[in-house]
Every structure is written in C-alpha cells, then in structure tokens.
Amino acid sequence: MFHLTEEQLNLYMDDKLSTSExxxxxxxxxxxxxxxxxxxxxxxxxxxxxxxxxxxxxxDLTPVVLRGVAAERRRTVRRRRISWLVPALQGVAVVxxxxxxxxxxxxxxxxxxxxxxxxxxxxxxxxxxxxxxALWAATVARWQTWWAEAIADVLDLPAVxxxxxxHWPQLPDLGLTAPQAIAVSLAxxxxxxxGNSILLRTxxxxxxLNRHLNHQ
Amino acid sequence: MTxxxxxxxxxxxxxxxxxxxxxxxxxxxRIHQATVYNIAYRMVGQRETAQDxxxxxxxxxxxxxxxxxxxxxxxxxLYRIATxxxxxxxxxxxxxxxxLDAPYPADGDDAEPLAVPxxxxxxxxxxxxxxxxxxxxxxILSLPPDYRVVIELRHFQEMSYEEMAEALKAPIGTVxxxxxRARRLLRDRLSGVLDQ
Numbered sequence: 001m002f003h004l005t006e007e008q009l010n011l012y013m014d015d016k017l018s019t020s021e022x023x024x025x026x027x028x029x030x031x032x033x034x035x036x037x038x039x040x041x042x043x044x045x046x047x048x049x050x051x052x053x054x055x056x057x058x059x060d061l062t063p064v065v066l067r068g069v070a071a072e073r074r075r076t077v078r079r080r081r082i083s084w085l086v087p088a089l090q091g092v093a094v095v096x097x098x099x100x101x102x103x104x105x106x107x108x109x110x111x112x113x114x115x116x117x118x119x120x121x122x123x124x125x126x127x128x129x130x131x132x133x134a135l136w137a138a139t140v141a142r143w144q145t146w147w148a149e150a151i152a153d154v155l156d157l158p159a160v161x162x163x164x165x166x167h168w169p170q171l172p173d174l175g176l177t178a179p180q181a182i183a184v185s186l187a188x189x190x191x192x193x194x195g196n197s198i199l200l201r202t203x204x205x206x207x208x209l210n211r212h213l214n215h216q
Numbered sequence: 217m218t219x220x221x222x223x224x225x226x227x228x229x230x231x232x233x234x235x236x237x238x239x240x241x242x243x244x245x246r247i248h249q250a251t252v253y254n255i256a257y258r259m260v261g262q263r264e265t266a267q268d269x270x271x272x273x274x275x276x277x278x279x280x281x282x283x284x285x286x287x288x289x290x291x292x293x294l295y296r297i298a299t300x301x302x303x304x305x306x307x308x309x310x311x312x313x314x315x316l317d318a319p320y321p322a323d324g325d326d327a328e329p330l331a332v333p334x335x336x337x338x339x340x341x342x343x344x345x346x347x348x349x350x351x352x353x354x355x356i357l358s359l360p361p362d363y364r365v366v367i368e369l370r371h372f373q374e375m376s377y378e379e380m381a382e383a384l385k386a387p388i389g390t391v392x393x394x395x396x397r398a399r400r401l402l403r404d405r406l407s408g409v410l411d412q
Contacts, residue, residue: 010396014370016377045403048352049371054254057270058263061249062242065274069238072279 004028004035013042087196091189098185226290234281245274248291252298258368259302261357269305273298295373296383299365306361348409355405363398370395 004012004025011017012025029036153159226247232240252273256266277284277294284293356364369375369383380395381388 006396006400007392010392010399014377041403041407042399045399045406046371048348048406049367052258052349052352052372054250055257055263057250057253058267060246061253061267061271061274062245064271065245065278066238066242068271068275069241069278072275073236 003032004038009035009039009042012039013046087193090196091193094189094192095185098188099181223289227286230281230284230286230290233278241278244290244294248294249274251291252294255295255298255368255372256302258353258356258372259299259364260306261353265305266302269301270298273301276301292373299368299373299383303361303365306364351409352406355402355409358405359398359401363394363401366391366395367398367402 008017008021008025012022017025029039226244229240229244233244249270253266253270256269256273257263260266260269273294276297280297284290356367359367365384366380369380375383377388377391377395380391384391
C-alpha cells in the first residue's frame with residue numbers, strides 16, 4: 001500500500017492542494033492509519049507553534065531608538081553639507097585651471113600653432129607636393145618641439161602659472177575679454193556642479209535602496 | 217501569534233516621520249517593539265541580543281524609510297528587516313547549534329516572562345505549560361539557521377510560500393524543501409516532549 005508523501009501532508013496542512021488533490025488525500029487518510037498518525041504528528045506541531053507565547057520585553061526601546069534617530073538625523077545633515085563641499089572645491093579647482101592654465105597654454109603655443117596651420121592651409125598643392133617631405137619633416141619637428149616644451153612645462157607648472165598670472169588679464173587668444181572668459185568658466189563650472197550633484201544624489205539613493213533590498 | 221499589520225494610521229505616522237516628526241516614529245516603535253523583539257528572540261534565543269537587534273531593526277527601518285512604499289503596510293516591512301538582521305546575526309556569530317539538553321534561555325536567564333501571564337490554569341498545569349514552551353523554543357533554536365528562519369516566517373509571521381521566497385531571495389521549491397525538512401526535524405525532536 002502506498003502512503004502520502006511528506007510534501008503532500010505539508011501542502012495539505014498549509015492548504016495548498018487543489019480541490020481534487022485534497023479530496024484524494026482525504027480519501028487516503030480515511031483508510032490509512034499510518035498516514036493519519038503522520039498527519040496527527042504534523043497537526044500537533046502546528047498546535048504547539050501556535051501556542052508559543054510571546055516573551056515580555058524587559059524595557060521600552062523607544063528612548064534608545066530615538067537617541068539613534070536623532071544621531072542619524074545629525075549625520076544626514078552633515079552628509080548633505082559635505083556633499084556640497086566636495087563639488088564646490090571641485091568648482092574652485094576648475095575655475096583656477098580654466099583661467100590660469102588655459103590662458104597660459106594658449107599664450108605660449110598660439111603663435112607656433114598658427115604658423116603651422118597657416119603653412120598647411122595656405123600652401124598650394126603644387127608647393128606642398130614640391131616641398132613634400134621637407135614640410136612634413138619640418139612640421140613633425142615643430143610638433144615634437146611643441147610636445148617637448150609642453151611636457152617640460154607640465155613638469156614646471158608653477159613657473160607657467162606664474163607667467164600666466166603675470167600676463168593676466170591678457171586673454172586675447174581666446175577672443176574673449178576677461179569678464180567674458182570668467183562668465184564662460186563660471187557657466188561650465190555651474191553646469192558641472194549641478195550635473196554632478198544630481199548624479200551623486202541618484203547614486204546615493206540607489207545605493208541606499210540596494211542596501212535596503214539586501215536586508216530584505 | 218497575531219501581528220499588527222498596520223493601516224492608514226501607521227502610514228500617516230511614517231509620512232510624519234519622513235517630514236521630521238520624531239514623535240511619530242516613537243509611536244511606531246511603541247506599536248511594534250514587542251513583535252520585533254519576539255522575532256529576534258525566537259531567532260537568537262538571547263534576551264539582550266534580541267533587544268539590541270530590535271533596536272537596530274528600528275534604526276535600519278528609519279534609515280531606509282524613504283524607500284518604504286507608503287501604499288503597503290509598515291509592519292511586515294519592518295518585520296522582514298528584523299528577521300534578516302537576526303538571521304544574519306545568527307550566521308555571523310556562528311553559534312554552535314543549541315543542545316537540547318542545555319538550559320534555556322541560552323544567555324543564562326532563568327524563568328522566561330511571558331508578555332501575557334497565563335493565569336487560567338492550575339499551578340501544576342501552568343508549570344507544565346511553561347516547561348513545554350521552554351523546550352519548544354530550545355528545539356527551534358536547535359535548527360540550522362536556514363530552517364529556523366522558514367519556521368519563523370511561515371508560522372509566526374504567517375507568510376505565504378511566495379512571500380517567503382521573496383523575503384529570502386530563494387526559489388519557492390527551495391523554501392518549501394527547507395520548510396518541510398524543518399518541520400520534520402521539529403516533529404522528531406518534539407515527539408518526546410509532546411508525549412509527556
């Protein structure tokens with residue numbers, strides 16, 4: 001004689017069987033002492049678990065939890081302040097780079113760049129073909145010099161910045177007046193700050209949600 | 217066991233908390249603290265640890281409150297946080313499985329006070345009942361953590377198979393297998409107690 005499986009008995013107790021399955025199980029139980037005993041054992045377990053009384057809580061948790069809540073609110077305020085401080089410092093750095101670095105580089109290399117471009121643009125095809133390799137070699141040599149000087153300047157950045165400051169506010173190479181250059185720089189920084197803070201906030205929310213889901 | 221699954225009033229308390237009202241969160245703590253504590257207590261078997269875990273569950277809930285769906289009841293969401301904290305604590309602590317011969321509770325406390333003292337029976341019957349409860353708790357604690365948690369979710373938080381699978385991030389088949397095996401272990405270990 002076959003017997004009901006452990007799964008059938010559990011599903012029966014959890015009321016997860018279809019009507020036909022339930023009818024079949026009950027029909028079997030009616031004629032099987034062993035399965036009735038198994039079911040009775042399972043029912044006794046359910047009864048015992050249902051009867052388990054909740055334990056009394058020794059102390060009210062509210063004061064401790066509220067202290068933690070107050071601390072968390074303070075941390076949140078600090079995090080918000082810091083979250084603005086970092087982009088603000090980044091913004092200052094960008095302004096310095098844009099104003100001094102850009103003007104220094106443009107002033108130093110604009111003349112050379114213009115000469116190279118002028119040769120390339122205005123030389124006729126015939127001249128270009130005729131001069132061919134010579135022009136190419138000269139161009140490469142000039143760019144090599146350009147890169148060598150650029151690398152040297154990066155290594156000697158304070159001197160370059162000093163030179164840039166000494167030339168301030170001469171920014172004719174940009175085709176902008178000093179106020180215009182500052183306005184453009186501020187606009188770029190503002191866009192970066194706004195975009196950055198939105199991205200940071202979105203990331204924080206996502207991380208918080210992930211943390212929360214991980215606890216689920 | 218009955219759970220306060222919350223309603224409109226609790227959702228209003230959550231909304232007020234989000235708006236900065238700590239009294240509203242205090243009200244939520246008072247409503248749910250006994251249940252949260254009991255979840256942790258059944259899972260870890262130590263009163264002080266259970267109390268710490270209950271406090272931590274409320275704080276975690278507070279920190280994650282902006283992710284809570286206000287259309288859903290607050291209680292089950294909070295209980296899931298408490299359950300996960302407790303199961304993680306049990307797994308991290310790697311406590312040796314509680315021996316059925318060990319005194320209960322495991323932290324050495326003596327008689328276990330009930331939330332509602334049973335005065336309906338004779339002293340002898342009450343003593344027998346209390347002993348039975350102690351042994352049942354001990355037997356639940358003797359289960360491996362993965363089995364303990366399914367008993368907690370199914371029998372005490374009255375979750376469906378689907379809800380358990382979602383809470384544990386496990387397939388329904390796995391959840392059912394664990395539940396049925398946990399019940400089998402409980403029945404085997406409880407049979408001597410129930411026969412007394």
